[in-house]
Amino acid sequence: MAGSKSSNPPHRARSWWGWGWADAQLGEAECIALGGQLPGTLARPLPLPDVASLHVQAPAVAVPRSLSHLVTADPEQRAAHTMGKAYRDVMRALRGRSGRVPDLVAHPETDQDIAGLLEWAGEAGAAVVPYGGGSSVTGGVEYRGDAHAAVVSLDLTRMNRVLEIDKESLAARIQAGTLGPALEAQLRPHGLTLRHFPQSFEFSTLGGWLATRAGGHYATLRTHIDDFTESLRVITPLGASESWRLPASGAGPSPDRLILGSEGTLGIITEAWMRLQEKPVFKSAASVTFTSFTDALRALRSIAQSDLHPANCRLLDPGEAALAGASHDGSAVLILGFESAHAPVDHRLGQAIDLARSHRGHAEEPATEPGSPAGAAVDAWRTAFLRMPYLRDALARMGAIVETFETAVTWDRLPQLIDAVRTEVGNAAHLATGHPATINCRITHVYPDGAAPYFTVLAAGRPGSEVAIWDELKTVANEVLHRHKATITHHHAIGRDHRPAYDRQRPDVFAATLRAAKDTLDPHGILNPGVLIT
Known part of the structure; x- marks a missing residue:
């Protein structure tokens, strides 16, 4: 057709x-x-x-x-x-x-x-x-x-x-x-x-x-x-x-x-x-709140290792939840969503909520009823998600440092990685700007063996030095990721900004193979020079 x-x-x-x-x-x-x-x-x-x-x-x-x-x-x-x-x-x-x-x-x-x-x-x-x-x-x-x-x-x-x-x-x-x-x-x-x-x-x-x-x-x-x-x-x-x-x-x-x-x-x-x-014809979504981010991570892992396979399974730490308007009481928020073209999904949502509750999560009943607190949190997150890049540009015009980076790591190293990023990038931002920094985290994708944390950095900059400061913070972040053997990117690509870290992550033998492919397919070296391989 x-x-x-x-x-x-x-x-x-x-x-x-x-x-x-x-x-x-x-x-x-x-x-x-x-x-x-x-x-x-x-x-x-x-x-x-x-x-x-x-x-x-x-x-x-x-x-x-x-x-x-x-x-x-x-x-x-x-x-x-x-x-x-x-x-x-x-x-x-x-x-x-x-x-x-x-x-x-x-x-x-x-x-x-x-x-x-x-x-x-x-x-x-x-x-x-x-x-x-x-x-x-x-x-x-x-x-x-x-x-x-x-x-x-x-x-x-x-x-x-x-x-x-x-x-x-x-x-x-x-x-x-x-x-x-x-x-x-x-x-x-x-x-x-x-x-x-x-x-x-x-x-x-x-x-x-x-x-x-x-x-x-x-x-x-x-x-x-x-x-x-x-x-x-x-x-x-x-x-x-x-x-x-x-x-x-x-x-x-x-x-x-x-x-x-x-x-x-x-x-x-x-x-x-x-x-x-x-x-999809059948859709169901809800939010679950946690007073402990550690409990929330455990709940997230239980759901990822089940056979429920939610379409959306996004965890916002308290700072990220507040930024998105999904929570204002210091709670972490788990956004859950299921969908299907063929059969109702409410029972799968209910099973996921039960798993979250077994780790001290709290969900309103009924979770997906229009106007319910759970539904309001989902809607707030969705609106903030689409609007966020425009807010970033507005803060950039105000001279702020406001950027994100993401990675993926196995479950056994995830809590330590998140703590290290918050501490080391936060300290580096405070030292570089003279102002306290906010380091938020959300988990965007989950797998049976690990997850993809996504970090937001917010701080006031120094006029004229904003890019240099961000480059310095990104270097600190890259070192933390490398030390914990977390990937330089889960889905943002390498480009030129991630090239130094990618060179350290990939095996040398594979680099030689990639270079040979480049030389064969692009003998004049004209295609996007500086990305992936020299």
Whole structure:
């Protein structure tokens, strides 16, 4: 069954310097009110940055006439493709210290367009940086250094269609530049869904999810985009690669596993066959509160090691719960959610609540009744989750240090890791800023053998030194993670920011293998230089 063409939403301007929609950014009065809750921040917000302040130079290179219709040198487009959306990116833009602006932005529409651009770039010595929705928070879409004559940002968002749907196998062939909302909109008439909802869903693409092994909606079982991937089509400087559609295979190392998480260093993902689901009809959610975070962690582990498999199983420590408006009495809050397209799930929710109660958790009865305290906590968390990046940008304008980092570790090391992060990063932040810091923690994904803690750092900064301070705190955090053998990232990718820690985490033999693959597939070294491997 052929898919339909992507419908274009009403025009709405994206913020070139910050998260999301330009019209959704907080106003000056709101920024001041928010900053007032964090002593030591600026009296007034930093002004919004202007593209003109970047002094965008003329492109250092020109493409052949046969490719000219695919590229633009428009200063605003180039500025918007300069960096991702991490705190350090936002603060650099606010302080007028953006990185190297791409010489050109390319908008290919076919695999042949991409092959032509890669061939030209290899001959011209131009770096090609793949760009999906631009929501990278690890420096994955910016070029650093001066080893290449020019930089081209390869924006795939014109390749945005669901090309084919196999309802019998519950799968669809989808172009990699399709943004989350457009993807779901094209599947909806068929009663199907990919149901992969990262926080960046509105501003990220299928190709970006695949290239970064993104984590999404599900807290158990299908936690990463890998779990939904049936086959990939990739364009490399060496040629095209397309894996077979298979439900599973034991035929040697998987070609898809080489590309998943490769962050555009080995090739450009252009299409993927993705496993779909029927839209869930039955849903049930509730919250459970704990006076002891230790008890909450034990409850979380019991649920993760059961066969209940909740779709949502998110634990907020007291600080994170207060920040989200899910609790105001110092309690930790466990958000539970179950869903199914085929059968009621209330009994599974009830079993999960019983497990939580066995560890001194408290749930209101009935847990999912509209207007109940439990339902209110779930709604508060969901609203805060979607709004948080805009609040971060507002606090950044007030000169605050406000950023997150995440990891994954086995259950036996989880409590010690959380304590070490809170203590060591908190002390480092206090020393660097002269102000007390808040270090919150939430658990976003759980497995039978471990969990993924996600930390929020809040502190007043020093004017002009915010990025340097965050880099210092991130170094301290990375050392804590390394010492506890916790991964540098569970789902945020490596990019350039995590590269030093990734070099320490991966085995040397695998690094040599990856380097050999890079040299073979990208002989001119033009694909996203500086990410994953040199």
